[in-house]
Amino acid sequence: MNAPPIRTLLIDDEVLARLALRQALAAHTDVEIVGECGNAAEALQAITVLKPDLLFLDIRMPGMDGFKLLHRMKPDALPMVVFATAYGQHALRAFDANALDYVLKPIDQARFDQAMTRVRQHWLGLQAHAVSTPIAPMTPATPLHVQRISVRIGESIRVIATDDIDWIRADGNYVEIHVGGASYLHRETLRHLLDVLDPARFLRIHRATLVNVERIREIHPLFQGNAEVVLHNGTRLSLSRRFRTHARRVLGMA
Known part of the structure; x- marks a missing residue:
């Protein structure tokens, strides 16, 4: 199955941090960056309009932090989430918030690539679930779940x-x-x-x-x-x- 590009939104109040994410994502050709936001309020509007598949989300931002942003969203409308932050002490809370991964800044490319492997695996699973073939039913040769x-x-x-x-x-x-x-x-x-x-x-x-x-x-x-x-x-x-x-x-x- 050829999965569509992973439409990705970068959310961080630091311009250089968003640039670092862009550079780290450059090697991942199946990712399409659809926008950047400098705070959570902008992100809520952007998510509604752009409907991204993946968020790279900072935790500490002015006004509303990353966890509060996720709390404001409906669970059934939540994209995939990878936290990118300089603060390692929030890792457990991040996974409790259903994040796929937690990447520390400054970004290490090898560790970032591991996170993207996890994102890609989850994305392929979501696409397999979304496949609908009303004319020809799916055969057992096309698995819905990871093998x-x-x-x-x-x-x-x-x-x-x-x-x-x-x-x-x-x-x-x-x-x-x-x-x-x-x-x-x-x-x-x-x-x-x-x-x-x-x-x-x-x-x-x-x-x-x-x-x-x-x-x-x-x-x-x-x-x-x-x-x-x-x-x-x-x-x-x-x-x-x-x-x-x-x-x-x-x-x-x-």
């Missing part, structure tokens, strides 16, 4: 087929991906993985846990509506009461 996840290990990158994943657990700003007897730490949010992984295969059983339904062997009920999920390899995971109703439906439990 592989690339995980950096030292200087190399390990490509993991999603079918091979046993379970995933959130760990701060990272996730632990468990495959066979190995686990891989991957800089990604669980919320993003929920967007791009096949919900028919990956079941959320806890606030911080996804499991491949094909790996589930048994469910053991516990007290107060909780339960324990046992995988074929013997791994035991908690199924919280919050997600039990959905799990019962997906697993065909009476």
Whole structure:
């Protein structure tokens, strides 16, 4: 699938910071910069008119900061967001605000390119979801969800087929991906993985846990509506009461 350009809006009160973003984006030919804003009030108007796909957003700006800007927007109208800021202490809050990544200034091109890889992966997933073919239904050969996840290990990158994943657990700003007897730490949010992984295969059983339904062997009920999920390899995971109703439906439990 040939995805359309990623229409991008730069929001930062410093002209030089916006210039640095333009320079960092120059290597990414699938990005179209549709505008720049020097404060959040301008950005709200620009987002309404331009309807960008991606925001590069500073946090500390005069009048209204980046978090308040996102709070003012409707969740269903929120573009992809990458924070670009000089303040590293806001990273956790940024991911809680559903940002795809958090890039520190001054911008390091290699780190910036990693962020763009994450943006591009998410963008392709969104485009796949948006595909509508009323005349000819989509065939299984055209997957709606990501089939592989690339995980950096030292200087190399390990490509993991999603079918091979046993379970995933959130760990701060990272996730632990468990495959066979190995686990891989991957800089990604669980919320993003929920967007791009096949919900028919990956079941959320806890606030911080996804499991491949094909790996589930048994469910053991516990007290107060909780339960324990046992995988074929013997791994035991908690199924919280919050997600039990959905799990019962997906697993065909009476």
